[in-house]
Amino acid sequence: MKFVEDPRIREGRKTLALAWLYFFIYLIVIMGSSYFLGIKPYLWGLPRWVAIGNIVVPIVFVIMLIFVVEKFIPDIPLTDDEEESEEKE
Amino acid sequence: MNAAIVTFLAYTAILIAIGIWSYRIVEKVPIAKYEKEFYAAGRGLGGIVVALIIAGGLASAGTFIAGPGMTYAYGYSWVLFNNFQIFMNLALLAPIGIIVGIVARRVNAVTYLDIFKARYQSKAIIILLAVLVTIFLIPYMSVQFVGSARVIAQMTDMGFFPSLALGSLVVLVYCVLGGMRGTSLAILIQGIVITVGCILLFIGTVNYAGGFKRSTEILAAQDINFLSPTMGGAFSPAFAFSIACITGLFVVGMPHAMLGALTYKNTRALKRGIWMGGILVLIWTLLLCMAGVIGRSIKPDLAVPDEIAPWLAMHVMPEALGGVVLAGIVAGIQTTVAAMAIIITSSIAKNLLRELKPDISSEKIKSASRWTMGGCLAIAIALALLQPPLIQWIIFFSIGGLQTATFGPILLGMFWKRGNQWGTIASITWGMITYALAKTIVPQIALWGTFESFVPTITSVIVYVVVSLATPNPSDKIIWTFWGPAMRTLKSNY
Numbered sequence: 227m228k229f230v231e232d233p234r235i236r237e238g239r240k241t242l243a244l245a246w247l248y249f250f251i252y253l254i255v256i257m258g259s260s261y262f263l264g265i266k267p268y269l270w271g272l273p274r275w276v277a278i279g280n281i282v283v284p285i286v287f288v289i290m291l292i293f294v295v296e297k298f299i300p301d302i303p304l305t306d307d308e309e310e311s312e313e314k315e
Numbered sequence: 316m317n318a319a320i321v322t323f324l325a326y327t328a329i330l331i332a333i334g335i336w337s338y339r340i341v342e343k344v345p346i347a348k349y350e351k352e353f354y355a356a357g358r359g360l361g362g363i364v365v366a367l368i369i370a371g372g373l374a375s376a377g378t379f380i381a382g383p384g385m386t387y388a389y390g391y392s393w394v395l396f397n398n399f400q401i402f403m404n405l406a407l408l409a410p411i412g413i414i415v416g417i418v419a420r421r422v423n424a425v426t427y428l429d430i431f432k433a434r435y436q437s438k439a440i441i442i443l444l445a446v447l448v449t450i451f452l453i454p455y456m457s458v459q460f461v462g463s464a465r466v467i468a469q470m471t472d473m474g475f476f477p478s479l480a481l482g483s484l485v486v487l488v489y490c491v492l493g494g495m496r497g498t499s500l501a502i503l504i505q506g507i508v509i510t511v512g513c514i515l516l517f518i519g520t521v522n523y524a525g526g527f528k529r530s531t532e533i534l535a536a537q538d539i540n541f542l543s544p545t546m547g548g549a550f551s552p553a554f555a556f557s558i559a560c561i562t563g564l565f566v567v568g569m570p571h572a573m574l575g576a577l578t579y580k581n582t583r584a585l586k587r588g589i590w591m592g593g594i595l596v597l598i599w600t601l602l603l604c605m606a607g608v609i610g611r612s613i614k615p616d617l618a619v620p621d622e623i624a625p626w627l628a629m630h631v632m633p634e635a636l637g638g639v640v641l642a643g644i645v646a647g648i649q650t651t652v653a654a655m656a657i658i659i660t661s662s663i664a665k666n667l668l669r670e671l672k673p674d675i676s677s678e679k680i681k682s683a684s685r686w687t688m689g690g691c692l693a694i695a696i697a698l699a700l701l702q703p704p705l706i707q708w709i710i711f712f713s714i715g716g717l718q719t720a721t722f723g724p725i726l727l728g729m730f731w732k733r734g735n736q737w738g739t740i741a742s743i744t745w746g747m748i749t750y751a752l753a754k755t756i757v758p759q760i761a762l763w764g765t766f767e768s769f770v771p772t773i774t775s776v777i778v779y780v781v782v783s784l785a786t787p788n789p790s791d792k793i794i795w796t797f798w799g800p801a802m803r804t805l806k807s808n809y
Contacts, residue, residue, distance in 0.1 A: 232800045238413040239730060245409030246564070249402055253559055260395050260544045261552060271528030273542045276391050284398050284601060288593045291405065295590050299409070301582045304416040306801040 234302050241299055248294060252287050259283055319470055319629065322638025326508060326646070327485050330501055334489030337497035364499050365588035367506040369404050369575035370595045371650030376462030377710040378600055379509075379647040383607025384621035390534065390541030390611075392550055394604045399555075400562035401600060404592025407566050408575060412585045414729045415576040418797055425577065426661035427570045433796060434728045435789075437736040438670050443743060445667040447720050448570055449659055453691060455713035456655045457698035462621075463648040464699065469625040470641045475702065483696045486649050490656045491688045498653040499578070505646035510598055512643020516624065517602035519632035519640075524609050533612035541608065557765035561714060565772055568722035569714070570658045599647065652695075660688040712754070715768025719746035723776040731783075732794050738783030746775035 259279030269277035378397070385393040415430060422433040427448075428441055460483045467478035489497040524530040531542065540547035579585050603624060610623045613631065617623055628640035664687040668675055723746075724739040749771035753760035761767045 229794065229798075230800050231798050232417070234417060234801070235414060235798050238411075238417075241413055242410040242730065245405050249406055249563055252402060253399070253556075253563075256395070256398060257552065257555065257559075265542050268528065268531060271526055271531055273391060273531065275544055276394065276542075279544075280391070280394050280398050281601065284401055284597055288401065288590075288597045291402070291593045292590045295405075295409075295586045299582070299586050299589075301586075302413070303801075304413075304581060305420050306417075 237300055237302055244294070244298055248287075248291070252283075255287070256280070256283050318634040319638030319641060322635055323467070323470065323642050323645070326504075326642040327481070329504055330485050330649075331488050333501045333504070334485075334492045334497050337489065337500055338492035341492075341497075363506075363587065363591055364503060365408075365575045365579040365584055366404060366591035366595060367502045367650070368499065368578065368654065369407055369588065370592045370599075371502055371506065371509070371647065371654070376459050376648045376651070379603060379644045380462040380466070380621050380624060381710065382600065383603050383610065383624040383627075384619075386604045386607035387611050387617065387623040388620040389546045389549070390538070390543070391608055392544055392546040394601070394608060395544055396550070396555060396558050396562075397600050397604045399559040401597050402563060402593055403566050403596060404575075404589050406563050407569070407573075408579075408585055408589050408592075410567050410726065411729050412576045412579070412588075413582065414797070415573070416579065416582075416585065419577055421796060426665055427573045427577070427658055428662055428666035430573070430577075431724070431728075432666065434793065435724075435736040435739050436793065437739070440724075440736055440739055440743075441666050441670050443740070444720070445662040447716070447743070447747070448662045449691075451713045451716040451720075452570070452655045452659050453695050454698065454709055456652050456659075456692070456695040458709045459648045459652045459655075460696055460699035461702060463645045465622065466625045466641055466644050466648075469622065469629060470638070476700070479696065479699055482645055482649075483652075483692070483699070486652050486656070487689065487692050490653050490692070491685050498650075498657060501653065502650050505650050506595065508639065508646045509643045509650075510595065512640040512646075513599050513602040515632060515636050516628060516640045516643075517606050519636070520606040520609050520613070520627050523627075523631035524612050527609075530609045530612035534608070537611070537615055541611065551764045553763040553765055557769040560769060560772075561711075561718065561766055565718040565722050567726050568718040568720070568772075570662075570717060570721065573725075574654055574657060652692075656688050656692055659691045660684055663687045663691075711766070711768075715766065715772075716747070716750060719750045719768050719771045719775055722772050723779040727776065727779055729797070731780075732798060733788065734779060734783045735786055735789045737786040738779040738781075741782040742775045742779035745778040746771050749774060 256279055260275045263275040263278055265273040265275065267274060272281075378400070382393075382397050386397070418424065418430065418433060422429065424430050424433060428444060431444060432441055460479060463482035464475055464479035467473075467482050468475050471478065489501050521527065521530075524533075534541045540549070545551065575588060579588060606627060607623050610627050614623070614626060617626060624644055625641060628637040628644070632640070661684075664683040665680060668680065668683055720743045723742045724734070727734045728739070749760055750768055753767040753771060758767070760770050762770050
């Protein structure tokens with residue numbers, strides 16, 4: 227019998243790629259803004275790199291995550307038997 | 316008895332009630348379904364509970380005690396390092412959540428090692444990992460008890476040992492009696508208490524310090540390096556990157572984090588678990604770490620930096636609110652202990668015992684589960700009596716060891732068909748040896764100032780690939796089980 231890969235595994239691979247891409251973009255932005263923005267002038271009374279890089283950036287990325295996850299990760303059944311699918315709540 | 320103690324005792328009483336109630340639920344489950352109920356809560360958990368299990372499991376005393384402690388000691392640089400962990404739920408659930416969810420249902424896996432057993436079909440790997448998980452998680456669990464005892468001791472003035480008993484026995488009750496069912500119920504209450512506690516502590520601290528500007532000026536006068544992202548060059552960007560990998564990318568290898576991947580109900584719960592986890596860890600991490608560094612401008616002379624969060628809770632807000640904050644910190648620690656207790660117990664009482672005595676009855680597994688959990692928690696509590704001074708480094712030691720052993724075999728094992736048991740054994744062995752050398756006589760292994768487990772983890776992945784390619788393919792049964800089509804596809808095609 228010729229091996230045919232479950233299409234849900236392909237979705238799993240895409241989700242892995244999405245997660246790592248998102249995390250690396252976050253890493254580049256948070257490290258870039260932390261190391262290059264400098265301490266002064268203060269913003270909201272905090273060092274500039276803290277206010278932007280460590281408050282604004284994480285909040286923006288967490289909000290964006292809601293949309294990215296809901297849009298790009300599909301709802302797929304986890305059980306093999308359609309009748310027993312747990313997607314039906 | 317002050318208002319803070321009353322608040323904390325009320326929280327503790329609720330947890331004990333949950334333990335007793337969930338014990339009744341678990342006891343009603345038929346013996347054939349007992350393991351699935353005790354270890355995976357019937358595999359029916361929704362998004363918020365999954366988010367809390369992973370976030371609460373991974374965010375330990377390292378976040379709730381040592382996080383503010385490190386920012387107190389090293390300024391805003393450690394706010395940056397702690398912010399790397401915000402996407403831990405994404406880093407765990409998104410890469411392997413879907414495939415673990417599918418395979419766990421196919422092979423009826425309810426524990427972390429069940430997945431390894433299905434993937435590698437090797438007794439040696441199960442025994443090796445059961446031993447390693449126990450070796451690394453018991454000290455990890457022990458320092459959680461130390462952290463919680465220190466918080467309670469500060470709050471109540473009743474000394475370390477009674478505080479240790481109060482903080483740990485409640486976990487013993489709801490974990491041993493209720494298993495994953497009790498843990499998942501408790502974690503809902505704990506999640507609310509943690510979040511409210513973090514918000515209160517942050518607001519109270521900023522208010523008491525006179526605002527951000529005033530605290531920044533005081534910190535600059537104390538030491539300008541507190542305002543630097545590298546603490547004046549003490550922490551290089553390479554070190555920061557290695558911490559980002561350990562608290563972000565590599566968490567795939569953390570066994571107690573795998574609990575979420577094994578217990579979620581459907582992909583909607585998985586998605587909610589990912590983004591809700593992001594929101595929760597952001598609130599917990601950012602607010603506590605900011606409170607820690609701002610706390611330095613209020614109280615600059617604490618002998619033990621880890622005591623800053625409980626000190627603030629007791630001094631910058633009304634007593635009753637301080638009690639909520641302290642309950643939140645203890646709750647954050649208890650969630651980690653509970654997740655670890657489930658993992659260790661499942662490794663020993665279910666997987667190891669089944670490997671050594673394949674014909675063991677379900678009744679005996681049930682009894683062994685509770686005795687093993689009670690025994691492991693008792694050992695961790697006994698180790699906590701030693702009162703280690705620097706809990707953050709013990710936490711990093713355990714995280715590093717677990718990730719070095721399991722990152723490659725878990726991640727590649729889920730997606731690369733060619734990976735096999737020989738690659739796994741070689742990868743674990745290589746990882747453990749190089750990590751031990753990096754921690755002891757060959758610190759140069761930690762290249763460019765990275766954390767000691769970084770290079771061993773990366774190189775153990777390479778070893779996994781090389782040895783797998785040099786040895787036979789996994790069996791067709793494994794390949795069909797993990798990547799083969801669903802039965803309904805097979806039925807329609809053939």
